[in-house]
Amino acid sequence: MPQPPPDGPVLLYDGTCGFCAESVQYVLKHDRKRSLRFAALDSAFGGGVLRRHPELAEVDSVLWVQPANRASPSERVYARSAAALEVLRYLGGIWWLAAVVRVIPTTVRDAAYLFIARHRHHLARGGQQCLVPTEEERARFLQ
16 A cells, blocks of 8 residues: 655665664654654655656765645755755754754765765664664654
């Protein structure tokens, strides 16, 4: 049975990356709102986003997807450092301080992001691993 479209933000991540899996676990642990949804880039939902946004076809990055709503009639997708900053803004708390990084030009922020992304498979404590959400968390993951 297909899942209904999400009414809130979705974080797309590399489902085969241990560093990405650890990052998603971190977000799950610190998500006070419990409204953020998750999907792997190679999931049906992730594939749909990439088909709707062909300019992202070559992007091997975390993506923040903000669905269309009354305030914004079109879907917005943030990639690389912009997506990471959206995650931090969403988490709130002390993370709002990361907004200061937005004054750095996107090309510089993305260069730093891409450096980390190139080495992400070596940054995980356990190497390559799959994300195994708890029963409660599973409902927040899109297929």
